[in-house]
Amino acid sequence: MIAEHVAFGIIAAVMVAAASRVVTTRDIMHAALYLVIVLAGVAALFLLVGAEFTGITQVLIYIGAVIVLFLFGIMLTRSDFGDNEDTDYKRKFPALLTAALLLAVMVVALVDRFGTEKLPDDLSPQTTAQVSDELFSQFIVPFEAVSVLLLAALIGAIVVARREEGG
Amino acid sequence: MYLNTMLLLAAVLFCIGVYGVLARRNGVLVLMSIELILNAVNINLVAFGAFHATVVGQIFALFVITVAAAEVGIGLAIVLLLYRNRRSINLDQVDLMRG
Amino acid sequence: MGALSAVFGAEAVGEATAASGWFLENAWLIWLFPAVSFLLILLFGKRFPKGGSEIGIFAVGASFVFGVATAIQWISEVEGGGSKGAEGEYALGAGALSLAAEGESSGGVSAVSRSITWLTNGAESIGAGILIDGLAVMMIFVVTLVSLLVHVYSTDYVAGDRRYTHFFAFLSLFTASMLFFVTASTTLQMLVGWELVGVCSFALIGHWWEEKPNSNAALKAFFTNRVGDMGLIIGVSILFFAAGTFDVIGVNEAALNGTMTHTVTLAAALCLTAAVMSKSGQFFLHTWLPDAMAGPTPVSALIHAATMVVAGIFMIARLYGVFFEGYSIGGSSLNLLALIGGVTTLVGASLAFVQNDIKKVLAYSTISQLGYMVLALGVGAWTAALFHLFTHAFFKACLFLGSGSVSHAVHSFDMKKDMGGLRAHMPHTYRTFMLGTLALAGLPIFSGFWSKDEILVGTGGWGFFGGTDANGSYTIMLVMGLVTAALTGAYMTRVVYLTFFGEYRGHGTPHESGPRITAPLWILGSLAVVAGFINFPPGFQLVPESWREKFFQWVEPVGVSYFPSIKHATPSWSLAIVSVIVALAGIAAAAYYYFVRVRAVSPMATELPNGPTRRWVLARAGHSVLVNKYYLDWLYTRVIVGFVKGPLAKGTNWVNQHVIDRVVNEVGTRSVQAGNVVYHKVDQLVVDGVVNATGKISDASGEELRRMQTGKVQQYAAIMFIAATILAGIFIIVI
Amino acid sequence: MAEFLNDWGLSLATFLPIIGAAVMLLIPKENEQLHKLIALATSVAVAVFGVLLLIQFIDNDDYGALNFVVDKSWIDVIDSRYIMGVDGISLPLMLLTMLIVPLCVIYSWNHFPEPRNPKAFLMLILILETGMIGTFAAQDLILFFVFFEVVLLPMYFMIGVWGGENRRYAAIKFFLFTLFGSALMLVSFLALYFLADPTMVAGELTRTFDMRLLPDAAAGIAKSSQVWVFGGMFLGFGIKVPMFPFHTWLPDAHTEAPTVGSVILAAVLLKLGTYGFVRIAIPILPEAAAEWAPFIGLLAVIGIIYGALGCLAQRDLKRLVAFSSVAHMGFVMLGIATLTDFGINAAVFGMVAHGLITGMLFFLAGSVKERYHTLDMTRLGGLLVQAPRMGWILGFCVMASLGLPGLAGFWGEFPAILASYNPAEVLAEETFRSYMVVAAVGTVLAAGYLLWMFQKTAFGNPKDEFANDPNVKDATFSEYLAWVPLLILILLLGVYPQLLFGATDPAVVNSLSECLESATSEACFDAAAGQ
């Protein structure tokens, strides 16, 4: 139990720190790398609470695909690497205020309802089989829909991002 | 382990993400901040799934992950398009239409 | 009116016998003829050889014949079936009336009343119809006769006018309206007729509307009348709800039998009085009447002397129950109605002095005489008032038409500039005018004498020479009446002198008018002499008893439930003599001044060169031999000319022109100004402004909101996040 | 024939104009003569139908009840039905519409205002006609509402396209005001629907919009709610009337509208508001009406004086006539506010009379404008010299308008004043008697501004600028054709008012709740609730 707490504490601290850097660093490449840390932390948390399939998927899709996409994006848009004045707005206070207010509201709500709730002590891993059983019975329709969605996104993204002939 | 530790972490991540999308000028960085927000949601979903001992939380999270990936894909496509036409991905310059 | 059927009785008798009650029942035909004639003239008049005038004359003639027939039937009713026990002389086949006779007859003769449903309201039908009794019959006679004569007269007078046809159309319409009014069986109908005659008056005053003053006069007349109509409308409303009916008989009965409270009756009477004041030119709503002389002279004769202006008198007479009860006329010594009449008669007479326009003199004279009638009604001398109305109609019409004849010859109405010495040039006009003048002045034999005398008797103010058994003791009214009598004689003398004596001051040579003008003049002139004979006083021993009080018997509804039981004053020789003396004194004073003094200066002179100042009077006085003469001279110059004609009349005139008339004009001007303020300041600025401001505010707030729409996507995002946060926060706190 | 008319007559008369308009839609606009003929034929056919209906109506001899009732299902889901029918109140107004429209078409024959386009113009008139007739015939609140609104669009376009200088402003103002009122009115209708007790319809207990059933069904509504509901209707109808202080759209709309538009606006459209009061607001919510009546009466008399003062300030002939409408409708509203059969009869009469008279005045104003190209009264004058017939017709109408007895206007004005002397028992006498005095003053002012207007335009000699203008000629054939029926009716109704009162009275008596004769509004309410 303690180990779990300690592990969670460390992961959480790292994630928060990394996330903060994602939104503050002026180097766009650094931001991407900090994002990797956060995503990895999320995956770790998933494993910690027994969501093994999701955790693995998280690593695969996010770190394996999304981050690569980002890197492509950074390069295709020829963003300046390194310290860049241009990444942020000068006036950050409104953004900070918004985030802080939002956090306050969330915290109040969460503490009020889940202040004393504990996760089950026995966090037995929910197996991939369980997940897939559920997914392909109960959620077959959204699953199919997501496949269409991915296809549409794929085609659309290609059309949009494709350089026009001669243009 | 308290459920709330997870939830509060998610809340913090969410708000950091919100801060990011508001404070960042660069399109790609905004997209990254969005990922923070979506991951916060996923943490919530998985935590609640564990809390209620149901796989539905995970499944929901899986859908979110998938959709998020698609969104990032087209998001980058649009940013790319923007870049191609404007040679810049600073969002504050995109204000042809207003009022 | 029965009077005239006495005159024409011989011819009319034959027809009337056969028809019995038919004319009474179908008296509505009398106003229908001219009404149809109006439409015919309007639509086809121009195609007729005489421009439509023949239609008008024919229609009014028919009305007149019917009117006479009606009168004869009525008289035969009264004489035959009535309680007053007249001789068989006129009792021609007194067939019982088979139709609805309303008004419980307790010994009297009930009126003939027929009606149709005019409108239904609240499932109750409101009728319209005819109410024929002595009063109506008398009025029909006067109206049709004068109208007929004026029609004939006009064919010459307005010949060649560009709106000849139109003139006759409106004469017809006027005649129809007036007849409709006098035969009305309900107050509602009276209201209708009342306003219609006003419109005709408007149209005819403004006949020569190319000139602004004429149209102004027309407007003024209509507008002033409208003010009075307000009173009529409200009065009729009050009476309707108090009595539960518009029916004249019902209203009177309700007023008399106590169904209405005194307060209500008084309120109604007051409202109606306002109407009378405007329509019959009573002080202080009289100012339109002199202005109305802008119309053609026949119109003045018909409308503004003989008929329309007496509508007010007629209405009081018709609704006498209301007035009698409302003003508590019986047993009193002063009431508003009598006071108004008295003041009017004085004011009118004194104003008549200072006019140079012959028609204006006559107009003020009319005001004065109308005041007399109102006074008479105010003191309870009902028959006297109507008798005066009757006689006045003839002699005043005669005077007006005479003045028209004069102006026809000299093309002017200005006595001082364009007249004088016309006696020689226009003998017929002169003679008839003199008949009218004598009647107006109230000299014995002439009709005005009889009626005026009855009024004076009726005031009951002569009590210290022997009781007269009148309705009250209105001594003040008697004094006013006597003063007026003197003034009347005086101003008429002035008119006669200025017009017919001295030397002609105008251009060219005046000629006597043609027969179509002089014939009516002679008829009216004769009537001015004889009309008074139909109501010899009861104690007048010079004629057989059966000749006395005919007018009273025929016209006054005695012993019926819709008429108050009024007392009838006993005539007094002494009063008659006094009144004649007073009138003669007025004439003499004026005659001395003009015929002697002014003439002495020059036949062309119209006034004494230095004017009637005291210094002058004293200087001339030394040359006077006869004390008597001096006395009269002094009386006239100091009292009458120096004071009445001078300060008093001038003062009154000033007040009249600058205060009363000004008020009328001011009311108009101020209304327009108020309208301007309301429109420009209130309507356009405030009311409309609020509307437009709402639009502007919407626009402005739209503009403000538009600023939110900066085009920057992250600001949109911020709005979204903040809004979501705040909404959630507030809901969490509130719920 | 009788059966046919009873079953179909009303619907046919209502929708015939639309059919005519649809036919015109299919014909190219170059074919102007044909368009005119179709429009004329249609409107005349409708008028003939009107006459047939009238004959049948008289034959049915039941003026107080609804005739020609049609009751078919329409929008079942909201229990709104297609119910049409006319009684003595609506029939005269409907016939007035059927008369005015063909006259407008005739008048337009050679007078199409710029930018011409007879096709569109005449189609709009026909659509208007359907809306107007439908409003008077509808016996279901929703159906009424729909027809009530149908007239808005054509009138908006008529003002906006064929209007004067300031037409855009006027058109939108007219539209916005009316819409504002009718939106709130709709809310009130709905509130009525939900608050009233369910009623037996076709053997089923259901809520209803049926105007015939609502008076009973609405009796149980709490008084405070009634007052609010009435308030909504008051705004809706009051703006249409228009009552002070909602009148500001009217002068603008009238001034800018083309002649025919003004005529229809004055003759019929304004009546929709007052008709609403008489037909809907008062019969259904008598208790609330009793609460509102003093206030309505106050606004009515303010309107009378205010309209008159507004007139006195005008230099523009048309605007003057427009303001006079405010005053005249004040009399109508005063009659309605008395809540007596007398007053409401007067109001209905006043509506018809005002329709005829003011319609005529607008026709005349239009013809004057056409001849002089101005309506500025300081420049006009001597109409009687240059166009004597027209001048006298104007004089006639002026007289009628100022309430001269013997002409139609009187029977709207006088009984209204009369009724306010003695309003319904439930109302305070003193209040209404003071209103009566003010209204009587209004009649004097009316004489003032109308005669003044007549003097300025008709009397005197023509001003130099127009003295030899060949444009200025007397009334033309088509003008006569359009005017004579109106003139005859003005006279006829004035001389024999029973023609109209006979029809309206039974219906008015039927429409008034007995409770208005109770001493207080509370008692009135209790009486109604107890029924």
Added chain:
Amino acid sequence: MFSFAPSLVGFVRPDIDWHAVAPELTLLGVGAVVTLLDIIFLERGRAYTSAMAGIGLLITLIPIVTLAAQGTTREMFGGAFVVDNFALVLKAMFIVVAYIVVLLSTNYIAEGDYWENEYYGLLLSAVLGMVLMASARDLITIFVALELLSIPAYLLAAWRKGDLKSNEAGLKYYLMGVFASAIMLYGMSLLFGLAGDTRLSEISVALSGGDAEPVAILGIIFVIVGFAFKVSGFPFHTWAPDTYEGAPTPVTAFLAVASKAAGFVALLQLVYAGFGSRDDVYEPLFWILAVGSMTAGNLMALRQKNIVRLMAYSGVSQAGFMLAPLAVIGAIGDEAVSAVVTYVLIYAAMNLGAFAVIITVARRTASGEISSYSGLFGYAPGLCVVMSLFMFSLAGIPPLGGWFAKFAVFRAVVEADTAWGYSLAAIAAVNSVIALFYYAKVARMMWFEAAPAQADMSALRIPPSLLAALGLTAAATLLFGIYPPAITHFTDGALIALSY
């Protein structure tokens, strides 16, 4: 292979009612065919794509009709997927709307030399998302359907690749869309956390009883905010004007009608089936949203000079009207659903019609400025009349369809018989007047103003597909207004009550 067997024990093959999902499958097939067409025939297929898409959509109506004919409510996956009358009516609407959008797009896309087959493919996939949405009764399905309809729409908005405005439109729509779905997802996660299940029926159970907990409030509000974005309710409407203006006009029409309708479908399902008992939370929220939307939308629309932006703000205001019944849905239930659906259906007809006119006119004037409509009456009177029809219908003037839509809303809020309801009705009444002002402005421009001097006054030729679209929408607008049963037949409260 066998080693997997034990783990398969838990798997139960889902009982799939193929008839119930037939519309979705048909649509999927059509989308596939259209996409394949390009691959197989390359350039030669171009001419047929739009026709194929149109015909395909009409074919999709067949299973909807057969389902409706059977009339039974079908449920699958424990109530996560429901085919009831509500769903069928709205599916049919989405299909018809999509068909009309195809009609609008035909010439626009072909003449603009854009990517055609992909265009229709994406359009069809978005429609699939909508059709799916109508049946979705659990959070995951709703989420996926939402994304399925949104993601193609983001791309379509940016379809005119060379146009900066179009890029901007796509970007803004995309970003705001993603933010909104992020907020919504967070809300959904909380709701899921409270209920432990994603099905709306379960959520309804979990939420009911006692006072509202902050978490529940937060969840509900965040979810509603997410869809308020979709329906462009104030203050979440900010994307709409910019996106509408920049996107290709047929896409704008699609967004303004179908996408908005989908948002309302989701809201109705969530509120009616999911949040049912928590009316103390969502009713005031909807009240605020409704009032804010109708007022702010109107006020901003007053100031617009571009017709499409005007339509955007008008859409915001109209959304306010559609949101109004939701503010009383707790009190009147089915009737509110009926009112919203009625409004949505009528709104679809008239708004699409308006866009059809805008597209047609833009073919001549190549401008979106309202002032470019001046003198339209001169060279295209028919179009002018039809546009007036749509404008005044949007303003709610009888006897055009819009009146009945507004009427339904008024009726719903008044029926609640609460102070909130009446105040909402009064505000809506005032707003319907303000709205008239800008709708009439367009009409005024067309009718009252003369065309600019150098304008081309030759008669406007309207391509057949646009003509068809105009005819269909105009006919529907008139029909719905004159004979409302044509629409209430489908939207009767009792008929359309959601199953869950």
